[in-house]
Amino acid sequence: MRRLTAMLLLVLLLCPVPSAVANTTAPTVETTWMSVLLGGRKIGHLKIDRERGQGMVTTTQTLSIMLNRTGKSIPLSNMIRSVEGNDGEPLAFASRTSMSAMDSVIDGQRQPDGSYKVTTTVGGATRESSLYWPAGALLNDGQRRAMLAASRKPGLQYQLQMFDPASQQVMDVAIEVIGNEEVKLPGGTEMLNHQRQRLHQARGDQILDLWLDDRGQARKGIISMLGRQLEMLACDETCAMAPVQDVDMFRAAMVDAPRPLTPNLRESFLRYRVRIEGSGSAQPIINTDEQRVRRLADNEWQIDIGPAYPGGQRPPQPEDLQANSWLQSDAPAVRDLAREAVGNASSDRQKIRRLRSFVSHYITQHGLDVGYASALEVVGTRQGDCTEYSVLLAAMARAEGIPARVVTGMVYADRYSNTSRVFVPHAWVQAWIDGRWQSYDAALRRFDSTHIALDSGDGDPWHFFSATDLFSSMQIEDVMPSWEFMSPAPAGAVAPPALGGSPGG
Structure with missing residues (x-):
């Protein structure tokens, strides 16, 4: 981003x-x-x-x-x-x-x-x-x-x-x-x-x-x-x-991962221990319904990411459904595209899944040379990177009456730009489904527990400013799945749910 x-x-x-x-x-x-x-x-x-x-x-x-x-x-x-x-x-x-x-x-x-x-x-x-x-x-x-x-x-x-x-x-x-x-x-x-x-x-x-x-x-x-x-x-x-x-700005925004995060780890509950220089006692990373943040000491934070449950962030507000300059959900072109994407889907869960899949295929020119485009512009150009996928998905969700927000954060990549095992800047969408905020990633086509949310907003690029310095000041010191830090479960006990079965896409 x-x-x-x-x-x-x-x-x-x-x-x-x-x-x-x-x-x-x-x-x-x-x-x-x-x-x-x-x-x-x-x-x-x-x-x-x-x-x-x-x-x-x-x-x-x-x-x-x-x-x-x-x-x-x-x-x-x-x-x-x-x-x-x-x-x-x-x-x-x-x-x-x-x-x-x-x-x-x-x-x-x-x-x-x-x-x-x-x-x-x-x-x-x-x-x-x-x-x-x-x-x-x-x-x-x-x-x-x-x-x-x-x-x-x-x-x-x-x-x-x-x-x-x-x-x-x-x-x-x-x-x-x-x-x-x-x-x-x-x-x-x-x-x-x-x-x-x-x-x-x-x-x-x-x-x-x-x-x-x-x-x-x-x-x-x-x-x-x-x-x-x-x-x-x-x-x-x-x-x-x-x-x-x-000056390669993207490399400066990457954060090294302390270990390889294999597909089975990405689909599980993950606990991160993170150091953010200069954060002190002020919480630098947001809580979401999928992500809970706890202070361990000055500049030291614990981030738990797993299946969504209510209470991590405030429920939808009127502005989460409104059209704005970047999410033009009231534009005929956006509304027509959303209507085409959802087809005969009846529930919000079905609609957002179809919208996510539609946007994933709709953007045919994936590239890093687009600065920042609005949803309406993406409808016409069909090109962009993660932010363009996100603004279009959020606008189409709002056009169908589903509260939606654009999230800015980072996600794990095994290899990116000749660099291995790094977290890179990323954007995705939160939608209000079944009484909680759930994440949908149209660029990567699914959401997993390596998505670390830093901020959320209405798609306006000015919201990204608040997270600018976090990339350079953040160090991920440890990542652990639940089975590495929890006591052994009794025989026959049910393991924590995996994100692979969650509705996020």
């Missing part, structure tokens, strides 16, 4: 840009270029255009990167625009993300009553909604003003509410002013103000270090991604546009 979301969030946090000089009637444009590096290797560039005129400040940030997945190069890009009054008052926002054949576009315009009309286009389908601006939330120039004012107070700790146009969410960011430091950049050494941003998340904090000049412009930024240091460095256009270097 793609980890573009970490990059996109970084762009949003690197929002401070040059302060304009005196306001004039004719718009003025100022451009900043930055080179983007991962683990010391160049993967792309960031261009920041700031236009000021007619009482408004418009900031446009365009990120372009090239990632490599097992030999395939994937170009990814993201544009974020914010429009504000000269005093930092939000007026409009927009986002355009290229992760597949079709761009996903968000446009938010302030209305006379103070609300925002938000138009979202994904996979060729357009939806409109209303947004009431969150109190205290800031766009680009408002954030710049706050950080510039704080830069004069070393040791200050303060909070900012940063609005993310791409996800339309507010990020609660704690910031510490560390002080002025000499920083080496491609164009020479500069004296910059070091501020550390801490984004609070359920699985632990995400930390971004920024170095700002005396106009509030970010000249350098560092964040951790998949165990590597991602840097953005201000430089001239020639430096920023220099050729990129290959």
